[in-house]
Amino acid sequence: MTDASDALDVERAATQLLGATAGWQEPAGYPDSLALCAIDSVYSLQSPYSATVRVLDRYRVARRRQGGDPERDGASELLAAVDDAGGPAVAAEVLFGNRGKAPGTRSARLKSEALxxxxxxxxxxxxxxxxxxxxxxxxxxxxxxxxxxxxAVSWDYVLMLAGVQGVKADTMVRRFVTAAVGASVLVSKERAESAVKAAASRLGATERALDHAIWLHQRRQPAA
Incomplete structure (x- = not known):
C-alpha cells in the first residue's frame, strides 16, 4: 500500500468511528512540567493508564509535602526528589509506589531507574x-x-505531553491503523505514524487531536 492510500483509509476509519473532528480535543499534557511529562511517558508503557494516574498523583503529593510545585517541576526537581527518596530503585516504592519494569529489559529494569x-x-x-x-x-x-x-514511542509521547505536535504510534494506534488499512499483521510504528499524520492533515485536525481520539476509541475496545 502507498502512504496516500493508508492516509485515506485512516481518514475513513476516523470519520466512521471517532465522531466529528469538532469534538476531538488535544490531551492537556503538562506544558509546564518536564517531570510529569517524563513520569507519564515512562509509567504508561505497557500498563493500564489508571496505574499511571496513581503514580502521577503519588508524585504530586510527595512534592507538595516537600513544598514543591509538581506542575512546574523540571529535570532537576524530579532528580532531586528521586535522590531524596534514596535513589531510583528505592524511589520506585517510596516516591512512585510502582515497581513496574521497563519494557524489553532482560534484567527487568525498574521504570524508575530508566526514568x-x-x-x-x-x-x-x-x-x-x-x-x-x-x-x-x-x-x-x-x-x-x-x-x-x-x-522512540516513549520519546514521542514526552514531546506530545509537552505540547509538541506528533503521534505516539504505540500498540493501540498501530492496531487502529492495521484495521483501517486491512493489514493481516500489525503495521510498523513508522507506517502507523505516517498514516495518522497524513490523515490528520486531510481531516484538518491536529496530529495530537487525532492521536488522542484514536487512543480514547481503542481504550474502549475489548482486550485482544
Whole structure:
C-alpha cells in the first residue's frame, strides 16, 4: 500500500468511528512540567493508564509535602526528589509506589531507574524544562532519552505531553491503523505514524487531536 492510500483509509476509519473532528480535543499534557511529562511517558508503557494516574498523583503529593510545585517541576526537581527518596530503585516504592519494569529489559529494569537515567541525560544536554524541548536539537534529545528500556514511542509521547505536535504510534494506534488499512499483521510504528499524520492533515485536525481520539476509541475496545 502507498502512504496516500493508508492516509485515506485512516481518514475513513476516523470519520466512521471517532465522531466529528469538532469534538476531538488535544490531551492537556503538562506544558509546564518536564517531570510529569517524563513520569507519564515512562509509567504508561505497557500498563493500564489508571496505574499511571496513581503514580502521577503519588508524585504530586510527595512534592507538595516537600513544598514543591509538581506542575512546574523540571529535570532537576524530579532528580532531586528521586535522590531524596534514596535513589531510583528505592524511589520506585517510596516516591512512585510502582515497581513496574521497563519494557524489553532482560534484567527487568525498574521504570524508575530508566526514568532517572533518561531525565538525567536530558539535563546533561541542557534540557531542564518542558518548554526547552521545543527548541532543542531533536535528534540529540532523542538519543539522550532512549536509554535501556525506553525507545522512540516513549520519546514521542514526552514531546506530545509537552505540547509538541506528533503521534505516539504505540500498540493501540498501530492496531487502529492495521484495521483501517486491512493489514493481516500489525503495521510498523513508522507506517502507523505516517498514516495518522497524513490523515490528520486531510481531516484538518491536529496530529495530537487525532492521536488522542484514536487512543480514547481503542481504550474502549475489548482486550485482544
Amino acid at each position: 532517572a537515567e533518561a531525565v538525567g541525560r536530558l539535563r546533561e544536554i541542557g534540557i531542564e524544562t518542558a518548554e526547552a524541548l521545543s527548541g532543542a536539537d531533536e535528534a540529540a534529545a532523542r538519543r539522550a532519552w532512549c536509554v535501556r528500556g525506553l525507545g
